[in-house]
Amino acid sequence: MNARFSYAGLERIFHERGRLAVCPCLVANPAGLSFADLQDACGLTDGNLNRHLHALRELDVVDSKRMRGSSGRPQTVYRITRSGRARFLAYVDELESLVNDVHERAAATLGKLSPT
Numbered sequence: 001m002n003a004r005f006s007y008a009g010l011e012r013i014f015h016e017r018g019r020l021a022v023c024p025c026l027v028a029n030p031a032g033l034s035f036a037d038l039q040d041a042c043g044l045t046d047g048n049l050n051r052h053l054h055a056l057r058e059l060d061v062v063d064s065k066r067m068r069g070s071s072g073r074p075q076t077v078y079r080i081t082r083s084g085r086a087r088f089l090a091y092v093d094e095l096e097s098l099v100n101d102v103h104e105r106a107a108a109t110l111g112k113l114s115p116t
Contacts (some may be wrong), residue, residue: 022056
């Protein structure tokens with residue numbers, strides 16, 4: 001059976017609003033970002049960001065490293081892993097496929113609708 005609309009590439013780990021903010025932010029900043037910078041960029045609370053980073057770290061999408069900041073205080077820098085980047089970009093490609101399918105089907109059925 002060909003399940004054309006199953007979109008198997010939509011990985012559940014990315015399919016969450018907070019993670020859809022964190023991952024592209026880290027892809028765009030390959031050197032990594034501090035927790036505070038990620039929080040500002042993604043508009044997430046401390047607890048939400050921490051929860052999403054933990055989930056992403058568990059599946060090796062994101063890694064973290066404690067470093068000394070410019071003020072001399074330690075800070076944690078988060079980076080997307082090589083495999084995490086590849087997985088996220090594949091996820092985005094699958095989303096693009098879904099969007100294209102929806103637009104194609106909508107356009108194809110628009111002509112079939114009878115006026116009411």
